[in-house]
Amino acid sequence: MFSNFLPVEEKKRSLGCLFPLTRFFIFLKVYKVKRFIPLFLFLLVIAYGANQLQAQIEILPPAPVTEVTVMDKPNDNGESIIVRWKKSLDDGAGSFSVKEYEILRSVEKDGVYNIITTSPAGSEEYIDGNTIDGKDYYYIVRTTDGVNFIDSEPTEAVRSSAQWFHRGRINMLVAAVLLSTFVLWFIRRAQRGEELYIRPIAGLKAVDEAVGRATEMGKPILFIPGIQDMDNIQTIAGIIILGRVARKAAEYEASLLVPTARSIVMTTARETVKEAFTDAGRPDLFDPDKIRYLTDAQFGYAAGVDGIMIRERPAAVFFMGAFYAESLILAETGHSVGAIQIAGTAMPAQLPFFVTACDYTLIGEEFFAASAYLSKESRLLGSLKGQDLGKAIFIGILILGSVLATLGIGWLTTLLTVGQ
Amino acid sequence: MIIQYFIPHEPFAGMQQLFNQWYLIIAAFAMILGIGNLLKIHSGRISRKTSGWGYSIVLLTGLTVMLISGLGWGIERGTFFFYLFWNLHIPMASTMFALLAFFVASASYRAFRARTIEATLLLIAAIVVMLSRVPLGGYIWSKIPFAGDWIMSYPNMAGQRAIMIGIALGTVSTSLRIILGIERTYLGGGK
Numbered sequence: 001m002f003s004n005f006l007p008v009e010e011k012k013r014s015l016g017c018l019f020p021l022t023r024f025f026i027f028l029k030v031y032k033v034k035r036f037i038p039l040f041l042f043l044l045v046i047a048y049g050a051n052q053l054q055a056q057i058e059i060l061p062p063a064p065v066t067e068v069t070v071m072d073k074p075n076d077n078g079e080s081i082i083v084r085w086k087k088s089l090d091d092g093a094g095s096f097s098v099k100e101y102e103i104l105r106s107v108e109k110d111g112v113y114n115i116i117t118t119s120p121a122g123s124e125e126y127i128d129g130n131t132i133d134g135k136d137y138y139y140i141v142r143t144t145d146g147v148n149f150i151d152s153e154p155t156e157a158v159r160s161s162a163q164w165f166h167r168g169r170i171n172m173l174v175a176a177v178l179l180s181t182f183v184l185w186f187i188r189r190a191q192r193g194e195e196l197y198i199r200p201i202a203g204l205k206a207v208d209e210a211v212g213r214a215t216e217m218g219k220p221i222l223f224i225p226g227i228q229d230m231d232n233i234q235t236i237a238g239i240i241i242l243g244r245v246a247r248k249a250a251e252y253e254a255s256l257l258v259p260t261a262r263s264i265v266m267t268t269a270r271e272t273v274k275e276a277f278t279d280a281g282r283p284d285l286f287d288p289d290k291i292r293y294l295t296d297a298q299f300g301y302a303a304g305v306d307g308i309m310i311r312e313r314p315a316a317v318f319f320m321g322a323f324y325a326e327s328l329i330l331a332e333t334g335h336s337v338g339a340i341q342i343a344g345t346a347m348p349a350q351l352p353f354f355v356t357a358c359d360y361t362l363i364g365e366e367f368f369a370a371s372a373y374l375s376k377e378s379r380l381l382g383s384l385k386g387q388d389l390g391k392a393i394f395i396g397i398l399i400l401g402s403v404l405a406t407l408g409i410g411w412l413t414t415l416l417t418v419g420q
Numbered sequence: 421m422i423i424q425y426f427i428p429h430e431p432f433a434g435m436q437q438l439f440n441q442w443y444l445i446i447a448a449f450a451m452i453l454g455i456g457n458l459l460k461i462h463s464g465r466i467s468r469k470t471s472g473w474g475y476s477i478v479l480l481t482g483l484t485v486m487l488i489s490g491l492g493w494g495i496e497r498g499t500f501f502f503y504l505f506w507n508l509h510i511p512m513a514s515t516m517f518a519l520l521a522f523f524v525a526s527a528s529y530r531a532f533r534a535r536t537i538e539a540t541l542l543l544i545a546a547i548v549v550m551l552s553r554v555p556l557g558g559y560i561w562s563k564i565p566f567a568g569d570w571i572m573s574y575p576n577m578a579g580q581r582a583i584m585i586g587i588a589l590g591t592v593s594t595s596l597r598i599i600l601g602i603e604r605t606y607l608g609g610g611k
Binding site for chain 1: 425443451458471512530531606
């Protein structure tokens with residue numbers, strides 16, 4: 001390489017069997033770089049020293065974690081302990097060398113500690129969910145960079161235990177008790193004969209109209225109680241409304257079809273409709289085969305109900321219960337056969353579809369109020385008034401909380417936060 | 421169930437899970453009622469040869485084949501049951517789901533008419549949100565995606581939350597009526 005910088009005569013001498021070191025010295029002599037030799041030696045020493053320092057640094061562990069605390073996990077069923085720490089100075093800062101934290105546990109302070117888990121860099125908490133209630137545990141948090149590690153001091157003894165009351169949910173308990181008190185109070189007032197005003201709901205006033213229309217046209221009424229089972233409050237509310245509609249259908253001598261997506265819903269609907277027909281004095285009109293089970297499958301049920309709509313061409317269709325993606329398929333098919341459609345659900349995602357495709361829609365709490373509204377029974381109407389009073393109070397709290405939060409005052413938000 | 425929400429201690433802690441398991445077992449046995457009902461209805465249609473009785477044969481055949489193959493050879497991947505489920509049931513369900521696209525279009529065509537101020541606002545909001553979900557919206561105006569996200573995050577979310585609050589209150593009231601026995605219609609009890 002250096003031969004390119006030499007005069008021709010020197011190049012000739014440098015070619016051939018000259019060793020690279022010899023060539024190097026020739027280079028020094030020719031270009032008078034001897035005076036730079038001390039500088040080169042100095043740089044060599046510096047590089048060597050830096051290399052040694054680097055090696056020293058690599059064998060040093062990262063900084064340990066600090067402020068390690070342990071406590072029994074609150075508001076739980078026991079068998080859980082929370083370990084918290086302040087992360088190492090080399091975690092996200094300093095030498096950036098922390099790879100992870102290892103959590104060690106022992107049943108004796110000076111005993112053998114075993115690693116129970118690892119926590120990634122950046123974490124500052126671990127919940128040990130594998131403890132025995134009433135037993136003492138000690139923890140160490142080990143900081144490691146993958147090669148070296150350093151341990152924190154062992155913590156004091158901690159025991160896990162179960163709590164009898166979830167203190168984070170006191171606010172929910174108070175709210176539930178308040179609302180229940182309002183409902184019961186108004187039920188009591190209604191039982192004493194007090195007149196209670198309930199605003200008219202168009203969808204519920206149209207029930208009579210729908211049943212009458214079906215009777216005049218000689219076509220059946222189709223009632224769909226949702227696709228969920230009886231453990232869903234919406235299905236129960238739907239079955240309650242079915243009872244009211246069935247009673248009207250019996251009075252008007254209209255045919256009532258109820259296809260269900262669950263076996264238990266089928267049996268419950270049968271009992272409800274049978275009782276309603278009996279109450280109306282027309283047990284002879286009750287046909288159990290008109291309340292039948294189709295399938296549990298969501299779209300299989302939708303296909304089955306669509307087929308019923310196309311074949312039977314009902315004059316009135318009721319959608320009362322919990323629905324999912326099949327809601328628009330059902331509602332549009334009902335619209336295409338020219339039926340009057342009344343829907344009610346507490347699924348916010350499906351409400352827009354029902355509002356678009358149906359003639360009347362009961363939105364949210366109107367659906368739950370339907371049974372009381374249709375029955376006109378004083379105790380049920382009283383429960384609606386109690387519910388309304390609770391809603392008024394919650395709206396007031398919402399407005400107050402919004403104003404306070406806007407002003408940066410957070411005590412109300414904290415007060416209303418429910419613990420998990 | 422209400423108690424177990426507030427008391428995490430045993431025996432209340434595991435109650436919800438226990439009751440759910442009991443419910444699943446009961447629901448599984450209740451399936452027998454549903455199958456019995458299907459057999460009764462459709463065999464009656466076949467025997468009377470009512471309109472569409474051929475479909476009843478298809479239904480009963482499918483029910484029998486799936487039942488025997490599932491019970492006899494299992495339902496894991498590689499079995500006949502799985503083959504039928506994967507190649508018949510899922511495509512059919514997907515077909516029904518796909519119909520939604522056309523139903524959404526027809527429902528939107530009917531609903532989005534600018535007859536009143538509210539309907540006009542709804543129409544404009546729907547157009548903005550639809551455009552914000554496709555790249556075309558960004559090409560038309562760079563602020564459309566932001567406008568669509570704002571509509572979904574603020575007015576829409578506020579309305580949904582209001583509805584959910586009402587639903588929660590209605591649920592509590594209905595549950596209270598059922599628990600106290602004031603409402604017994606669903607039991608066939610009437611008044």
